[in-house]
Amino acid sequence: MSNTPHALAEEFPDKIEVISRLKQENAHFARLMEDYQEVNDAVHRAETNIAPTDDLHEGEMRKKRMALKDEIWKMLSAVD
Numbered sequence: 001m002s003n004t005p006h007a008l009a010e011e012f013p014d015k016i017e018v019i020s021r022l023k024q025e026n027a028h029f030a031r032l033m034e035d036y037q038e039v040n041d042a043v044h045r046a047e048t049n050i051a052p053t054d055d056l057h058e059g060e061m062r063k064k065r066m067a068l069k070d071e072i073w074k075m076l077s078a079v080d
Contacts, residue, residue, distance in 0.1 A: 004040060004041060004044045005044060006040050006043075006044075006065070006069075007037075007040070008033065008036065008037075008069075008072065011069065012073070012076060015076045018076055018079050019033070019076065021079075022075060022076070022079065026075075029072070029075055032068055032071055032072050032075070033072065035068055036065065036068040036069060036072060039061055039064050039065045039068060040065055042061055043058065043061045043062055043065055046058045046061065
């Protein structure tokens with residue numbers, strides 16, 4: 001497991017099995033997961049000054065991360 005904050009397994013700990021299942025069964029969901037991880041890693045690198053960026057770009061990345069997380073949550077909450 002990663003120590004990068006906001007990992008989806010940490011954000012939705014009660015949905016780990018659903019995440020795993022959807023990731024294998026639904027190509028769109030798998031792509032959303034990849035996009036989320038990519039943006040989340042970039043935000044983490046910016047926040048820790050590994051790959052610093054200006055405040056505007058960091059804010060845009062955070063907005064994109066939130067939009068992806070919202071879409072992922074909608075898909076997760078539709079499955080039981």
